[in-house]
Amino acid sequence: MPRLPGVERAVGDLKAATWAEVAALLVALPAAALFFGLVLPRFLEVRTGRWSEWPGVAFGSAFPLFRSGVPARYSLAVALMLSAFAAATVMFQADPAGRLAALPGERTTAMRALIFGTLLLLFGCGLWIYAQPGNNVDLFEDGHVLGPAQAYLSGGRPYVDTYPIHGWGADGGADAFFFRIFSPTLETFRVRRAVWTALALPALAAAALVLFDDGFWAGLSMLLAVSICPFVSERQTLAFAAIAALTAAARRRNPILWLLAGAISAWTLFFTLDFGLMALGGGVGTAGVLGVLDRDWRGARAATLRFLAGAFLGSVPFLALLAAHGALGDFARVSFVDIPGTIVDAWGLPAGTSSVVIVRGSASEAFRLVFHGDEMPALFFVLVLALGVTVLIGRAILRTVQPVDRAAAAVLCVSILALRGVLGRADAGHLSLYGVVVALPAAWLVYRAAHAGRYRIVLTAILLVALFVRLRPDRAIQTEWTALRQAPGARATSASQPHIPRSGRATVSAEQAGELAALQADLDALLAPGQTFFDYSNEPALYFLMNRTPPIRHGIVPFYEPEAKQREVIAALERIKPPLAILSGGSFDAPDAISNRDRTPLVATYLDRAYEPVAKVAGRTLARRRIP
Numbered sequence: 001m002p003r004l005p006g007v008e009r010a011v012g013d014l015k016a017a018t019w020a021e022v023a024a025l026l027v028a029l030p031a032a033a034l035f036f037g038l039v040l041p042r043f044l045e046v047r048t049g050r051w052s053e054w055p056g057v058a059f060g061s062a063f064p065l066f067r068s069g070v071p072a073r074y075s076l077a078v079a080l081m082l083s084a085f086a087a088a089t090v091m092f093q094a095d096p097a098g099r100l101a102a103l104p105g106e107r108t109t110a111m112r113a114l115i116f117g118t119l120l121l122l123f124g125c126g127l128w129i130y131a132q133p134g135n136n137v138d139l140f141e142d143g144h145v146l147g148p149a150q151a152y153l154s155g156g157r158p159y160v161d162t163y164p165i166h167g168w169g170a171d172g173g174a175d176a177f178f179f180r181i182f183s184p185t186l187e188t189f190r191v192r193r194a195v196w197t198a199l200a201l202p203a204l205a206a207a208a209l210v211l212f213d214d215g216f217w218a219g220l221s222m223l224l225a226v227s228i229c230p231f232v233s234e235r236q237t238l239a240f241a242a243i244a245a246l247t248a249a250a251r252r253r254n255p256i257l258w259l260l261a262g263a264i265s266a267w268t269l270f271f272t273l274d275f276g277l278m279a280l281g282g283g284v285g286t287a288g289v290l291g292v293l294d295r296d297w298r299g300a301r302a303a304t305l306r307f308l309a310g311a312f313l314g315s316v317p318f319l320a321l322l323a324a325h326g327a328l329g330d331f332a333r334v335s336f337v338d339i340p341g342t343i344v345d346a347w348g349l350p351a352g353t354s355s356v357v358i359v360r361g362s363a364s365e366a367f368r369l370v371f372h373g374d375e376m377p378a379l380f381f382v383l384v385l386a387l388g389v390t391v392l393i394g395r396a397i398l399r400t401v402q403p404v405d406r407a408a409a410a411v412l413c414v415s416i417l418a419l420r421g422v423l424g425r426a427d428a429g430h431l432s433l434y435g436v437v438v439a440l441p442a443a444w445l446v447y448r449a450a451h452a453g454r455y456r457i458v459l460t461a462i463l464l465v466a467l468f469v470r471l472r473p474d475r476a477i478q479t480e481w482t483a484l485r486q487a488p489g490a491r492a493t494s495a496s497q498p499h500i501p502r503s504g505r506a507t508v509s510a511e512q513a514g515e516l517a518a519l520q521a522d523l524d525a526l527l528a529p530g531q532t533f534f535d536y537s538n539e540p541a542l543y544f545l546m547n548r549t550p551p552i553r554h555g556i557v558p559f560y561e562p563e564a565k566q567r568e569v570i571a572a573l574e575r576i577k578p579p580l581a582i583l584s585g586g587s588f589d590a591p592d593a594i595s596n597r598d599r600t601p602l603v604a605t606y607l608d609r610a611y612e613p614v615a616k617v618a619g620r621t622l623a624r625r626r627i628p
Helices: 006-011 014-048 054-059 062-068 072-092 109-130 143-153 169-181 184-199 200-212 213-229 234-252 257-270 273-294 296-324 328-347 356-359 363-371 379-398 403-424 428-450 456-471 473-494 510-526 543-546 562-574 599-612
Strands: 533-534 580-584 611-617 618-625
Touching: 006 054, 006 109, 014 062, 014 072, 014 456, 054 072, 062 072, 062 510, 072 109, 109 184, 143 169, 143 184, 143 543, 143 599, 169 257, 184 200, 184 234, 200 213, 200 234, 200 428, 213 428, 213 456, 213 473, 234 257, 234 273, 234 428, 257 273, 257 296, 273 296, 273 379, 273 403, 296 328, 296 543, 328 403, 328 473, 363 456, 379 428, 428 456, 456 473, 473 562, 473 599, 510 611, 543 599, 562 599, 580 611, 599 611
Parallel strands: 533 580
Antiparallel strands: 580 618, 611 618
């Protein structure tokens, strides 16, 4: 049978295709028109007192999407998501005071279903974008996870045989767990990461919804958030969940929620160290700030104790595992002494300054500094938080603090602590990674302006224009839409790409597959089973892909830049004596334009003495050990 278009190809028969088309026109089209044109608007009118055609308009977007080249099923899925969001917004806006839990009667089953459906749709969109089985392996970034995971699979102990800079779970711990349950493959890694990353979107949306108890303002928060951080990270997921629980506890004064917020913050600490510290510090800070806002120090003390009790209970399973591995002391030393004491010197970037422009600059220079952020990208975020603190203090003085302001105190505390990550390694990626939480207090400021007694139109307009100029949500929407549209094509392309060892059904480009195959062939020829190599090229993912145990606990060169760490690495290499070393790889030999040899001269000198270059394979210099 010749290749047939559309429905003919689906049913395989021309006449059957005709009947299918007629059935769609006579059944599906009227049904959709009645549901979106009458039934759903009537339902919304009964529930909210408002008739709305917007869910139907949103569903109608399926046709122009389909005509623009988006496959039919994807057009329909996007249209249904937009329609559900429009319906949810209408229902949430039924409470103009922003008290979702205090709607006439109580929160209905339909309302809960809409909330759950919206969060589920956000998760689906995230999974649609992030579930990509065919991307190349980032031997540097993915190596932060795959290298330690390989060490754990080989019997390594956390914090003793590994050095989790980002956190135990994020740096291989979670993946080693799933590797043991399923299989140690690139496919398992990518599926786990896609699911975990996609969960960040509903977790952030939950935090926004709890902050405002209003769908419109939660939607504004999400728009600002994706403008700051178009693509979320798996490292943010538990932190967003902790913020949601903390915000709920602050808003509702619920003792159980304080315990829950503490527990999730502790889980965050063990998964992602820096975000966990932000969540824990934010929880304690929030309890103290609420004591000031409410003028209730006894309540603040009780909230603090409940939060810390929850954190302790959440930590117990992880502390027990560390104690069983004899790694409890190493965890404390690495997490709270070594990393804070060395990471900024080794990995930090200048955050810039605003003083010159503020003191001597013109108005146009000040505008450029704030809204373009060339000299100090984080300045706008700092100003937003400063304004938020000012407004919150003002409301406390006037004794006009409402539940939404109590919740805002929580997101302000966490956002202020997040500046540590923004200003530490001050690049665009980390501004996005940590600065995303500033979207919540920014939306709260707009909310406060919109509810101001006088000048609310002017104040709201000023804030919205400022946020638009700096964050450009229009570009964010375009970026997200492009990602949604391109995701199916990327998956289709990956289906024809080659597999590599330990990849499962995941694929990489033919070029990378060829490089890795050539490297593995040489490594297998030069190394006996059980032997390993030393990577000095900042590509720790190679340990996993080549199925060799890392000989040192540090994944990349910048992490052992301090002299004491260099001597530790040399001692480990002397003890294990890897027969081979990868001296250079080209792509990652000079992070931040500083060569590995300049960062770690002691290790470079040792490698020059102990190893002799023997081959160049796939752009990497291999060296054989020449001293016993």
